[in-house]
Amino acid sequence: MNIKHHLLIDYYWFRVLISLCLCVTTVMLAVKGIYIGMGLSLWLLILSFWWQLKLYRKHTRQVLFMIAALENNDNAFRFPEDLGTTENRLINRALNRVSHILYNVKAETAQQEKYYELILDCINTGVLVLNDNGAVYQKNNEALRLLGLDVFTHIQQLSRIDKRLMETFSSCRADDKLQITFTNERETVHLSVRVSDITIRKEHLRILALNDINTELDEKEIDSWIRLIRVLTHEIMNSVTPITSLSDTLLSLAKTTDSEIRSGLQTISATGKGLLSFVESYRRFTRIPTPEPSLFYVKAFIDRMTELARHQNPAGNISFHSEITPADLILYADENLISQVVINLLKNATQAIGEQTDGQVFLRAWCNEDEEIMIEVKNNGPTISPEIAEHIFIPFFTTKEGGSGIGLSISRQIMRLSGGSITLLPGKETSFILRFK
Numbered sequence: 320m321n322i323k324h325h326l327l328i329d330y331y332w333f334r335v336l337i338s339l340c341l342c343v344t345t346v347m348l349a350v351k352g353i354y355i356g357m358g359l360s361l362w363l364l365i366l367s368f369w370w371q372l373k374l375y376r377k378h379t380r381q382v383l384f385m386i387a388a389l390e391n392n393d394n395a396f397r398f399p400e401d402l403g404t405t406e407n408r409l410i411n412r413a414l415n416r417v418s419h420i421l422y423n424v425k426a427e428t429a430q431q432e433k434y435y436e437l438i439l440d441c442i443n444t445g446v447l448v449l450n451d452n453g454a455v456y457q458k459n460n461e462a463l464r465l466l467g468l469d470v471f472t473h474i475q476q477l478s479r480i481d482k483r484l485m486e487t488f489s490s491c492r493a494d495d496k497l498q499i500t501f502t503n504e505r506e507t508v509h510l511s512v513r514v515s516d517i518t519i520r521k522e523h524l525r526i527l528a529l530n531d532i533n534t535e536l537d538e539k540e541i542d543s544w545i546r547l548i549r550v551l552t553h554e555i556m557n558s559v560t561p562i563t564s565l566s567d568t569l570l571s572l573a574k575t576t577d578s579e580i581r582s583g584l585q586t587i588s589a590t591g592k593g594l595l596s597f598v599e600s601y602r603r604f605t606r607i608p609t610p611e612p613s614l615f616y617v618k619a620f621i622d623r624m625t626e627l628a629r630h631q632n633p634a635g636n637i638s639f640h641s642e643i644t645p646a647d648l649i650l651y652a653d654e655n656l657i658s659q660v661v662i663n664l665l666k667n668a669t670q671a672i673g674e675q676t677d678g679q680v681f682l683r684a685w686c687n688e689d690e691e692i693m694i695e696v697k698n699n700g701p702t703i704s705p706e707i708a709e710h711i712f713i714p715f716f717t718t719k720e721g722g723s724g725i726g727l728s729i730s731r732q733i734m735r736l737s738g739g740s741i742t743l744l745p746g747k748e749t750s751f752i753l754r755f756k
Contacts (some may be wrong), residue, residue, distance in 0.1 A: 381411075385418050392425075445529030449474065450522060453489060464689060465508060465529050487512070488527065498532070502745050563591030607729065610653035610737050617648040617684045617692070624658065625682060628665040637669055637678035644685045650692050652737050652755055660730040660741065664696040664751050667726065670719065671700035671749060697750040708743055 381398060388396050396418075398411035436459075439446055445462030449455060453474040463471060467480065477485035481501035491497060493516040500509050513528045566588040570581065618641075625639045650657075665680065672678035683695040703711065707718060712731045727741075734741045734753060744750040 381414055385414055388418070443530075445527075445531075447488075447527040447529065449488070449525045449527065451525075456524060462529055465510060465531055467508075491525070491527070492516075493525065507742070507745070559591050559594050563588055563595065566591065607656070607732055607736060610656055610733075612652050612737070613654065614649050614651050615654050617650050617694070618643040618646055620650070620654065620658070621661075621682050621684060621694075624661045624665060627662065628669065628680065631666070632669050634674070636674065636676050637672055637680060639680050639682070641682040643683075648684055648686060648692065650755060652739075656733045656737065657753075660733050660753065661694070661696065663726045663730050668696065668698035668700065668749070672698055673700070675700060692755040694753040694755075695750060696753075697748055699748055701749075702746075703743065703749055705745075708745075711743065712741075 384396075385398075398414050400408055400412045400415065402408070439457075439459035440461070442459070443461060445465045446457065446459045447455060447462050448457035455472050455474070458471055463469065466477070468476065470476075474485055474488045477488060484499060484501045487497060487499050491512065491514045493514055495512070495514040497512040497514075498510065499512065500507065502508070509532045511530045511532050513530075515526045515528075517524050517526065566584045570584045570588065621641050621643060625641055628639060661682075668680045669678075672680075677699070679699045681695070681697040683697070685693055687693055712727050731741050737755065739753060739755040742752050742754070744752055
């Protein structure tokens with residue numbers, strides 16, 4: 320505490336002492352019956368109290384003005400430090416210092432909140448903070464992306480996506496660990512939800528941590544299929560190759576003219592070779608080369624894929640349409656591998672349309688708000704039922720007569736190795752989305 324503060328305090332107590340002296344003088348004069356002196360003393364006492372009340376009100380207004388200015392982020396105001404009495408100057412300086420300190424504290428708090436928001440937006444976990452009424456206090460960009468929302472202020476908005484999702488978020492409690500699946504406008508999402516809670520300023524809040532387990536499930540499923548296929552193809556080829564080789568040897572050495580025996584050996588050889596060829600096609604699923612990404616223009620790529628699909632559809636009953644936004648959209652990926660994915664989707668689209676006279680295939684590419692490149696391949700052929708849609712990416716699963724059932728499986732494996740994903744959108748038309756992160 321410096322000398323000025325001592326003077327301020329001393330001056331305050333001096334006024335209090337004067338007021339007490341006036342009170343004592345008034346009482347003594349009243350006791351002695353000196354009413355003129357008593358009146359004068361009483362008048363001075365009233366004047367002293369009025370003066371102190373005036374100072375009190377002035378300082379109160381200054382404090383209220385300072386608080387209002389701070390609430391409105393106004394740090395430009397200053398109380399005059401070189402006008403008025405010594406007491407007023409000292410008080411004004413003290414208020415200015417308090418104002419400066421409080422403003423700095425408020426600015427640092429706001430900056431710290433912004434810092435935490437930036438950290439939340441950089442993590443791959445969605446974070447939601449809800450009060451008991453369902454109002455959203457805090458959310459990060461990942462939470463909005465997972466839920467497919469641009470604006471999220473109350474969990475009632477989730478009813479437009481999936482009513483069960485809204486009910487789950489409404490009823491979850493601290494320490495709950497949940498899994499929920501729902502379908503938004505873009506894809507089917509599998510979420511794991513962990514719930515914790517906290518009380519801030521006497522208000523109970525729930526914190527929901529959301530994680531997308533689509534990718535994790537897909538990777539585990541693909542790895543399981545790859546291991547299974549490697550074992551099966553290895554065992555089958557080890558068993559069939561000797562049989563085929565032995566039948567060929569017997570055919571070359573056999574001197575018998577028995578047509579039935581020769582025909583049987585030829586059947587064994589042909590069947591074995593056909594089985595080896597069949598197994599070899601599945602081995603391709605486990606031997607996709609490592610992607611060698613490079614930059615290429617999406618428009619030229621889509622135009623080439625569209626032209627190739629037209630030549631493979633000589634009937635002419637299918638029209639192809641493409642839309643690339645912007646026209647100079649660039650993708651960083653292995654063009655040769657991605658072409659296999661798009662060719663397979665276009666082939667499936669033309670086969671699904673079949674002889675339908677008004678067949679249409681749409682190819683669309685754009686960059687979304689997360690700066691991901693999206694390519695959509697859509698056709699107006701018969702839709703894929705939900706029961707079948709659950710299995711279309713499983714190796715060996717097919718609904719086509721003579722189909723191998725590995726086209727979409729290989730496509731998903733290529734997209735996974737390319738750091739992207741392939742999904743089937745629910746809806747009236749069959750629409751596949753390629754997402755490149």
